[in-house]
Amino acid sequence: MAILPNTSTCLELTMSIPGLPSSLSIPSPGEGGGVSMKDLDINQIPSGGEEECMEDDDESPNGGPPRKKLRLTKEQSRLLEESFRQNHTLNPKQKEVLAMQLKLKPRQVEVWFQNRRARSKLKQTEMECEYLKRWFGSLSEQNRRLQKEVEELRAMKVGPPTVLSPHNCEPLPASTLTMCPRCERVTATIAVQQDRAGPTTTTATGTTTSANPTLSAKVGFVRPRHPSAAC
DNA sequence: AGGACGCCTTTGGTTACTTCA
DNA sequence: GGTGAAGTAACCAAAGGCGTC
Numbered sequence: 656m657a658i659l660p661n662t663s664t665c666l667e668l669t670m671s672i673p674g675l676p677s678s679l680s681i682p683s684p685g686e687g688g689g690v691s692m693k694d695l696d697i698n699q700i701p702s703g704g705e706e707e708c709m710e711d712d713d714e715s716p717n718g719g720p721p722r723k724k725l726r727l728t729k730e731q732s733r734l735l736e737e738s739f740r741q742n743h744t745l746n747p748k749q750k751e752v753l754a755m756q757l758k759l760k761p762r763q764v765e766v767w768f769q770n771r772r773a774r775s776k777l778k779q780t781e782m783e784c785e786y787l788k789r790w791f792g793s794l795s796e797q798n799r800r801l802q803k804e805v806e807e808l809r810a811m812k813v814g815p816p817t818v819l820s821p822h823n824c825e826p827l828p829a830s831t832l833t834m835c836p837r838c839e840r841v842t843a844t845i846a847v848q849q850d851r852a853g854p855t856t857t858t859a860t861g862t863t864t865s866a867n868p869t870l871s872a873k874v875g876f877v878r879p880r881h882p883s884a885a886c
Numbered sequence: 887a888g889g890a891c892g893c894c895t896t897t898g899g900t901t902a903c904t905t906c907a
Numbered sequence: 908g909g910t911g912a913a914g915t916a917a918c919c920a921a922a923g924g925c926g927t928c
Contacts, residue, residue: 766921
């Protein structure tokens with residue numbers, strides 16, 4: 656059975672649905688019954704027509720009837736979601752069972768899982784994108800603060816921070832600061848020269864502190880969500 | 887080699903919403 | 908202001924190609 660697509664009106668089914676009488680028309684929203692297209696379950700199988708849902712007539716190689724659009728029922732979606740929560744992939748047996756349960760073809764279940772995985776991944780990517788944006792924002796802010804601090808230090812005519820070698824405590828050029836590839840923290844030792852208060856030497860694996868808060872130099876940053884607490 | 891499977895991209899149908907006469 | 912047609916965007920099932928095992 657095939658109903659010619661009728662895209663000009665929503666009052667009639669615009670696709671052929673196995674098991675659905677061809678004369679079936681759907682009242683528009685507002686018409687008697689108050690059933691909207693969205694509420695209407697076009698896959699609802701009329702009594703006696705269940706098997707036809709699995710009818711293998713939608714493979715439309717060249718020349719065949721136009722592809723049909725299936726809309727899963729709420730119950731089917733719910734069950735699929737439920738089983739997706741338990742397992743993101745199905746083995747053939749699970750697929751078969753689920754398909755039987757849902758009165759769908761195994762291929763349909765397979766496709767649903769495929770699309771569902773894709774949606775999950777998209778969502779995940781979007782979340783990561785948001786996270787990176789926020790991280791970038793906080794780094795920019797941190798950078799801005801540090802620049803400001805540098806300005807302040809320069810204004811106070813304080814010499815540049817001296818980095819001491821962890822081995823012999825000899826001063827190192829700042830360019831030899833190394834960053835841990837894993838946690839991205841600077842691991843050099845930093846001595847901040849201070850007027851009057853004398854040098855404050857700290858290990859700069861994270862933040863340095865100083866008696867004078869305005870002279871504290873934050874070196875490196877703690878990347879959020881780092882898997883391990885310590886380097 | 888070839889079959890099964892998953893991923894990716896694209897296609898096409900449906901629906902909700904907006905605009906305009 | 909209410910109404911219906913046309914246009915548009917978003918969503919999603921499905922197809923097809925490709926890589927991997």
